[in-house]
Amino acid sequence: MAGEPVNVNEFEELAREALPKMNYDYFRGGAEDQHTLRENVAAFQRITFRPRVLVDVSSIDMSTSILGYKIPAPIVIAPTGMHELAHPQGEVATARAAAASNTIMVLSFSSSRTIEEVASSSQAVRFYQLYVSKRRDIAAALVQRAERNGFKAIVLTADTQRLGRRELDIKNKMAVPPLRNLEGLISTDVDSAGGSGIEAFVAQFKDSSLNWKDIEWLRSVTNLPILIKGVLTAEDARKAVEVGVEGVIVSNHGARQLDYSPATITVLEEVVQAVKGKVPVIFDGGIRRGTDVFKALALGAKAVMVGRPVIYGLATRGEAGVVRVMQMLKDELELTMALAGCPTLKDITRRHVTTESDRLRSSL
Numbered sequence: 001m002a003g004e005p006v007n008v009n010e011f012e013e014l015a016r017e018a019l020p021k022m023n024y025d026y027f028r029g030g031a032e033d034q035h036t037l038r039e040n041v042a043a044f045q046r047i048t049f050r051p052r053v054l055v056d057v058s059s060i061d062m063s064t065s066i067l068g069y070k071i072p073a074p075i076v077i078a079p080t081g082m083h084e085l086a087h088p089q090g091e092v093a094t095a096r097a098a099a100a101s102n103t104i105m106v107l108s109f110s111s112s113r114t115i116e117e118v119a120s121s122s123q124a125v126r127f128y129q130l131y132v133s134k135r136r137d138i139a140a141a142l143v144q145r146a147e148r149n150g151f152k153a154i155v156l157t158a159d160t161q162r163l164g165r166r167e168l169d170i171k172n173k174m175a176v177p178p179l180r181n182l183e184g185l186i187s188t189d190v191d192s193a194g195g196s197g198i199e200a201f202v203a204q205f206k207d208s209s210l211n212w213k214d215i216e217w218l219r220s221v222t223n224l225p226i227l228i229k230g231v232l233t234a235e236d237a238r239k240a241v242e243v244g245v246e247g248v249i250v251s252n253h254g255a256r257q258l259d260y261s262p263a264t265i266t267v268l269e270e271v272v273q274a275v276k277g278k279v280p281v282i283f284d285g286g287i288r289r290g291t292d293v294f295k296a297l298a299l300g301a302k303a304v305m306v307g308r309p310v311i312y313g314l315a316t317r318g319e320a321g322v323v324r325v326m327q328m329l330k331d332e333l334e335l336t337m338a339l340a341g342c343p344t345l346k347d348i349t350r351r352h353v354t355t356e357s358d359r360l361r362s363s364l
């Protein structure tokens, strides 16, 4: 690509050029036919704006807070695994970028770097994402390490009872790289039977019997607030509120788990309505533009998380690349708010967007 990237999508092209094919495929890939992967982005493109004019937008305030932590814009770093496959400094660089951007980083269970290294290298507010292992004492120990190291919340990923079938990883015979948090706790030495080592590893360590009753167990091992990641239906949103979690994350895992799950933006409103404002609803999946962030907020999200674009920034320019990606999204959101006539996040309403279902309803 000639010249500097001018938007987040262009970072993907640069990352493709910079990374070994196996690593790039791991980051970009989705499950099976990758239908949901395409839809996560395409569904945003079918939502249009109902902008208001002649509003004073000489000053735009994008600030918000999540679980009491103030951030200058509602854009947070999603948990994504194995950042050393993108850059030698791995999650240390990402965490520094989160601090420089004054945003929250959710550190993945499958991070290349340790909880301690990440904590000591950055002042960013950090949440810890958990996969629950068959051996509960190991999961509890990881949660407690995160808590001791100043992480502020646990994000329990609920959509990964088993790993989705990622055919790029199978073709590449993707091996599990070093996952330093797990050293001495869980062996990553697995027989991949000539397929994806990551899939074999997850099948070996992950407790696929995890269920709603286990939230009580998680509560018993930590004092941190708990957010459930991977909610796509009103039924599960109501369950999450019922079991008393502090937040719900609408996510289909970046379309890497169940293919033909809905594009996340198409189910956000259903979840928001079911939650009835009792806990914050955070959104991820397919955010590539500030306009996407605005659309998610208009449909009721408190904030959005960004996965692949952060990795592409990291792969291309390390810490500075992540900062640039976050800044681009922030700048685009600011402009979108100005052009839509919304000087603050509170001014963004459901009436500012037209969705596919709105169009369908009005054509009946």
Ligand SMILES: Cc1cc2nc3c(=O)[nH]c(=O)nc-3n(C[C@H](O)[C@H](O)[C@H](O)COP(=O)(O)O)c2cc1C
Binding pocket: 026, 027, 028, 040, 078, 079, 080, 081, 108, 109, 110, 129, 157, 229, 251, 252, 253, 254, 255, 256, 284, 285, 286, 287, 305, 306, 307, 308, 309
């Ligand atoms: C390469 C990659 C690794 C991921 N690793 C994790 C993970 O370890 N834990 C988790 O809860 N979600 C993981 N996710 C899902 C993200 O948290 C997030 O839901 C998704 O990336 C959002 O979609 P986006 O990439 O379109 O922004 C991963 C996603 C990608 C692309």
Ligand SMILES: CCCCCCC(=O)C(=O)O
Binding pocket: 081, 110, 160, 176, 198, 201, 202, 253, 256
């Ligand atoms: C190697 C441990 C689990 C890897 C899975 C990370 C992940 O969630 C992903 O989507 O990839």
